[in-house]
Amino acid sequence: MSTTVCEECGCECTACSVHADKSSLNLHLHKEIEVLKYRVGLQNNHIHCMETRIMTGSHDTGEASYLRDELESFQAKYNRLMDSHRKIQKVNQSLEEKLLKLVDQCETEKVMLHKEVTTLSSKLMDVKVALCTVEEENVT
Secondary structure, eight states: OOEEOOOTTEEEHHHHHHTGGGGGHHHHHHHHHHHHHHHHHHHHHHHHHHOOOOOOOHOOOHHHHHHHHHHHHHHHHHHOOOOOOOHHHHHHHHHHHHHHHHHHHHHHHHHHHHHHHHHHHHHHHHHHHHHHHHHHHHOO
């Protein structure tokens, strides 16, 4: 069996020359070979373009520029959020300190008022006792 070049697809296979009468069976294979050759050509062109870009140093594509801009945007947002967070932390700390001072003042005032109520209750009891004794003396 000799290999000959197929007129339809350009392949060198014995199947094309031996089965010339069954070309409808091989037609699908020939079409697939053509599609694959076309795709290989496209990939080669793409590889060549990438090599050219890398060699010339212009591999900074629009996508990289877009991603760089996005990164800068997100970094700026992050920095603003961090600044806001720090400010809010300071405000919260200041409010917490004021609240603790206010609670201490209220506790101190509560203790003082409790003492005053106790003192006044004691004086009231003394006055009631004195009043009762005065009323008993007046009655007798």
